[in-house]
Every structure is written in C-alpha cells, then in structure tokens.
Amino acid sequence: MHKMLYAAVITLSMCLLAPAHALDNHLARTPPMGWNSWNSFHCDVSAKLVEATADAMVSSGMKAAGYQYVNIDDCWLLKKRSADGKLVPDPRKFPHGIKAVADYVHRKGLKLGIYESAGTTTCAGYPGSIGHEASDAKQFASWGVDYLKYDNCGDYQGETYRQRYTAMRDALAASGRAIVYSLCEWGNKAPWTWAQSIGNLWRTTQDITPRWETDQPANSYPQGIMDILDQQAGLSKTSHPGAWNDPDMLEVGNGYLTDNENRAHFSLWALLNAPLIAGNDIRHMSDKVRAVLTNKDVIAVDQDWGGRQGYKVRDDGSTEVWAKPMSDGSVAVILLNRGKGPINIATTAHEIGLKGSAHYTVRNLWTHHTATSTGPIKASVPTHAVAMFRVWPGQHASR
Ligand code: GLA
Numbered sequence: 001m002h003k004m005l006y007a008a009v010i011t012l013s014m015c016l017l018a019p020a021h022a023l024d025n026h027l028a029r030t031p032p033m034g035w036n037s038w039n040s041f042h043c044d045v046s047a048k049l050v051e052a053t054a055d056a057m058v059s060s061g062m063k064a065a066g067y068q069y070v071n072i073d074d075c076w077l078l079k080k081r082s083a084d085g086k087l088v089p090d091p092r093k094f095p096h097g098i099k100a101v102a103d104y105v106h107r108k109g110l111k112l113g114i115y116e117s118a119g120t121t122t123c124a125g126y127p128g129s130i131g132h133e134a135s136d137a138k139q140f141a142s143w144g145v146d147y148l149k150y151d152n153c154g155d156y157q158g159e160t161y162r163q164r165y166t167a168m169r170d171a172l173a174a175s176g177r178a179i180v181y182s183l184c185e186w187g188n189k190a191p192w193t194w195a196q197s198i199g200n201l202w203r204t205t206q207d208i209t210p211r212w213e214t215d216q217p218a219n220s221y222p223q224g225i226m227d228i229l230d231q232q233a234g235l236s237k238t239s240h241p242g243a244w245n246d247p248d249m250l251e252v253g254n255g256y257l258t259d260n261e262n263r264a265h266f267s268l269w270a271l272l273n274a275p276l277i278a279g280n281d282i283r284h285m286s287d288k289v290r291a292v293l294t295n296k297d298v299i300a301v302d303q304d305w306g307g308r309q310g311y312k313v314r315d316d317g318s319t320e321v322w323a324k325p326m327s328d329g330s331v332a333v334i335l336l337n338r339g340k341g342p343i344n345i346a347t348t349a350h351e352i353g354l355k356g357s358a359h360y361t362v363r364n365l366w367t368h369h370t371a372t373s374t375g376p377i378k379a380s381v382p383t384h385a386v387a388m389f390r391v392w393p394g395q396h397a398s399r
Contacts, residue, residue, distance in 0.1 A: 022242050025173065027180045028200040029241045030303045032147065032275045034069025034113065035062075036249050039208070039279025043075035043124055046093040047101045050112075054105045056283040063110065065294040066303060069147050069180070070105050071113030071277065072098075077126040085132060087116075087139055102144035113147030113180070114140060118164040119154025128154040130164060137171035140179060147180040148172065150199075152188070161189050162198075169198050182246065182275075187231070188219075192238035192245055201244040201275055205231050208248035208279075210255025212384050213338075225251065225265045226338060232272050236311040239273055245309065246275050253280030253289035260385035262292050263366060264336065267388045270302035271310035271324045271334055297365040298388065301332040310334075313352055319345045319381075323352040330392040332365070337381040345387070346378035354393055361396035362389050370396075 035053055037045045054070050057063050076098070078088040089098050102112040116136060117128040129136045129150075140148060150168055152161075159167075165183055172179045183202035185191050191202035209222035216223060218231055228247045239245045250269060252262045269276060278293055285293075306327030314321040318339030324332040331352045335345035349360050362377060363370045365388040372395075379387035 022196055022240065023169065023181070023198060023200060025178065025181070025200070025242075027178055027242065028244065030305065030307065031244050031273050032069055032180055032182075032201065032277065033067045033299075033303075034071055034111070034147070034276075035067065035278045035282060036071040036073050036113070036149070038073035039210070039249055039251060039254055040281045041073075045072055045074075045076050047095065047104075050101050051104050052283050054108045054110050057110060058108055060282055060285070060290050061294050062278070062282065062290075063108075065296060066299055067276070067278065067293075069111050069113045069277070071115070071147060071149060072101075073115045073149065074122050074124045074151070075126060076114070077122075079126060081127050081132075085135060087127065087132075087136055097143070098145070099143040102146075106144060111146035112144065113149065113182075114143075114145045115149045115151065116168075117151035117153045118161075118168060118185075119152065119156050121154035123151055123153035129168060130154065130157055130159065133167045133171035134174065137168065137175040137179075140172075141175035141177035145177070145179060147182065149182040149184050151184040152186055161185060162194065165195070165198050192235050196238070196240070196243040200242060201246040203246045203248060204228075204235065205247060208251055210251035210257050212257070212261055223248075225257075225261070225268075229268055233312045233315075236309040239307070239309045241305070241307040244273055244275060247272060249275075249277040249279040250293075251279055252292050253278075253285050258384065259288055259292075260382055262289065264384065264386040266292050266295070267298055267334055267365070267386045268322065268336070270298045271322055271332055271388075273302060273307060273309040273324075276302055295365070297363070297368060297390070301326070301365070301388075301390070313347065319343060321345070321347045321351070323347075325353060326390070328392075330390050330396070332388070332390050333377060335377075335379055335381055335387045335389075337383060337385055340383055342380055342382045344378060344380050346376055348377065349373075349375045349391060349393070352377070352391065354391060357393035359394065361392040361394070363391075363396075364389055 195202040213224035213226035310324030
C-alpha cells in the first residue's frame with residue numbers, strides 16, 4: 001500500500017477505535033496525587049486543618065514524593081447562598097474565605113481543591129451547584145481553586161447525568177482557570193463508558209471505608225478495599241492520560257487496617273492508575289504509614305507516563321495476580337493474598353505479558369531488592385497482603 005494511504009488508514013482506524021474524545025483541558029496527564037479531608041474529618045473542615053495539612057505535606061516528604069493537591073471536601077459552606085446567589089464559605093471554619101487558604105497552599109508550592117455537587121444540595125445538605133454552574137465555577141476560579149470534586153447528591157431537577165456533569169465541565173472551561181475536574185457519580189451510570197470527554201477522573205464505586213472487605217453488594221454503602229478492587233476488573237482499557245478511573249480515595253493509615261493491608265491497598269491503587277489521594281490525618285501519621293504513602297517505587301508505577309491501567313491476569317479465588325505494562329517495556333506485577341493464612345503465589349514473565357528473554361531483572365517494590373530470574377516470579381505472601389515487583393527483560397541497572 002502507498003505509504004501516505006497506509007498512514008491515513010491507520011489514523012482513521014485509530015479515531016474510530018477511540019472510546020470517546022478526551023477532555024482537552026491538558027490536566028491530570030498522570031493520576032492526580034494529593035489529600036482530601038473526607039475520609040478522616042468528614043464535616044470537621046477548616047482553614048486551620050487545610051493549612052496544617054499543607055505544612056505536613058511538605059514536612060513529611062509527601063510533596064517531594066509527588067503529592068500536590070490539598071482538597072477540601074463537603075461542609076465548607078454556609079447552608080444558604082447569599083442574596084445574589086453566591087456560595088458563602090462558612091466564616092467560622094474559613095474566617096478569611098477560601099482565597100486566603102488557596103494563597104497559603106500555593107505559597108507552599110501546592111494546589112487547592114474544593115467540593116460541590118451536581119444536584120440541589122451536597123451530600124451533607126449544603127447548597128449544590130445545579131443551575132448555578134457558571135457563577136460557582138467563576139467563584140472557584142477567582143479564589144484560585146485548582147481541582148473540583150463534583151458529587152451526585154440532591155435533586156437533579158429532571159436533568160440527566162450527562163447534562164449535569166457537562167454543564168459544570170463547560171462552566172469550568174469558561175472560568176478562565178485550569179481546574180482538574182473529578183466526577184463523583186459513584187459508578188452509578190458506568191461513567192467509564194462516557195466520562196472521558198467530560199472529566200479528568202470519575203469514581204467507579206460507592207464510598208470506600210477503611211476495611212479489607214465488607215461483602216456488601218456493589219451498589220451499597222460502604223465498600224471495603226477488596227469489594228472495590230473486584231469492581232475494577234475489566235476497566236483497564238477505559239482510562240488514559242487525562243482520564244482516569246477513580247476507585248475512591250485512600251484509606252491508608254485509617255481504621256484498623258494492618259501494615260500489610262495498607263501496603264496492599266496502596267500497591268493495588270497504584271497498579272490501577274488510581275488518583276493517589278491520601279485520606280488520613282497526615283499531620284499525625286506514623287512513620288510506617290508515611291513510608292507506605294511515600295514509596296517512590298510504587299508511586300512510579302501509578303505515575304508512569306504511558307498511563308496504561310493494570311489488569312487482573314489470574315484469579316484463583318483467594319489469590320490473584322495483577323499486572324501493568326510500563327512505558328519502558330517493564331511490567332509491574334502484584335501477587336495478592338486475600339485468604340486467611342500465608343501462601344506461595346507464583347506467576348511467570350510470559351503470563352504477565354513479557355516476551356521471551358533468557359533472564360529478567362526483578363525488583364521487589366517494597367524491599368527495594370533487585371534480583372535476576374529466568375522467568376518465574378514468586379513469593380510467600382502473608383494473609384491480606386501483596387508482593388509487588390517490577391520486571392524488566394534482560395539486565396536492568398538497579399536504581
Ligand atoms: C459522598 C462522596 C464522598 C464524600 C461525601 C461528602 O458520599 O462519595 O466521597 O464526598 O459525599 O458528603
């Protein structure tokens with residue numbers, strides 16, 4: 001075939017195969033990293049908390065590890081809009097308004113996120129944005145907000161999910177500020193089939209809770225880490241740079257999760273290209289929790305520029321193998337033990353998609369130890385834990 005014609009055919013078929021047009025705001029080219037107030041503080045938000053959290057993000061080494069957004073969730077508002085229809089931050093919680101907090105966070109080299117809802121109220125009963133999108137987006141922009149989490153509570157006034165979420169997308173685009181747009185529609189209408197052209201990320205499930213599993217049905221509240229994981233299988237082809245599946249914010253360091261469970265949760269979220277939004281009190285976390293959240297080898301898997309989401313390779317009931325192709329030709333792999341006792345789990349370079357090579361370089365992303373293998377990748381994995389590796393064909397200089 002003539003070269004030009006060949007190129008045209010390839011381009012055309014790529015366009016036809018593309019799931020949906022991407023949102024072209026050029027943001028979130030890798031999954032957003034940051035912190036959000038909800039999982040630990042619920043309605044107890046304030047300027048004090050947000051500013052102290054920004055301080056801790058710097059002093060803990062989280063900023064250096066890539067965390068950037070400090071996000072205020074629900075309950076930052078007064079229950080009534082002003083006479084001219086504007087949103088009013090609660091003066092007891094934010095005595096100098098949101099702009100002062102944004103300025104503080106920006107001075108630390110970080111970014112500020114805020115929360116609203118695509119209905120008449122937020123989930124905690126504060127004024128929602130439906131019908132006020134343009135004005136609210138302008139307020140956010142004027143305050144210096146960099147990220148909006150847009151929830152699904154309140155009355156929808158007869159509008160479809162598409163209309164409600166598109167209205168805020170367009171309002172943000174017209175606001176004159178670059179604002180990451182995070183859809184929080186709880187996976188109700190399979191957003192992985194339509195949200196790529198609307199938001200930078202979209203929740204795929206109901207709310208997370210700091211438990212390994214709850215065995216609740218998928219459409220109920222709350223969901224454990226394994227419950228949410230099960231709902232991510234099969235979604236890997238639906239995300240790409242700028243458009244991410246969001247299995248909800250991290251619970252690392254919360255509740256009674258063990259060290260192994262914290263590591264497993266963080267590893268799996270990284271392999272899924274999830275936004276890494278910490279949900280613990282980072283002002284007072286233990287060294288162990290800090291070490292999990294700042295593991296650079298694991299974060300590098302999440303932040304790989306190729307943006308290919310990990311997928312389930314094998315499911316043997318209480319053990320699973322997950323893999324993610326990395327842009328340098330290596331593959332990240334997780335051996336997961338969901339069972340009640342320790343167990344040996346194994347896979348091969350071939351099974352995780354690496355082409356034949358005489359030997360492989362295998363780096364353990366939690367011990368940071370690098371070894372050579374002829375193909376098998378195996379570990380004895382404790383209960384509720386993972387082993388996580390990155391595997392390169394041939395010799396790879398260990399870092
Ligand atoms: C919903 C969201 C949560 C949180 C709360 C706030 O439940 O899914 O993440 O934002 O609302 O009320």
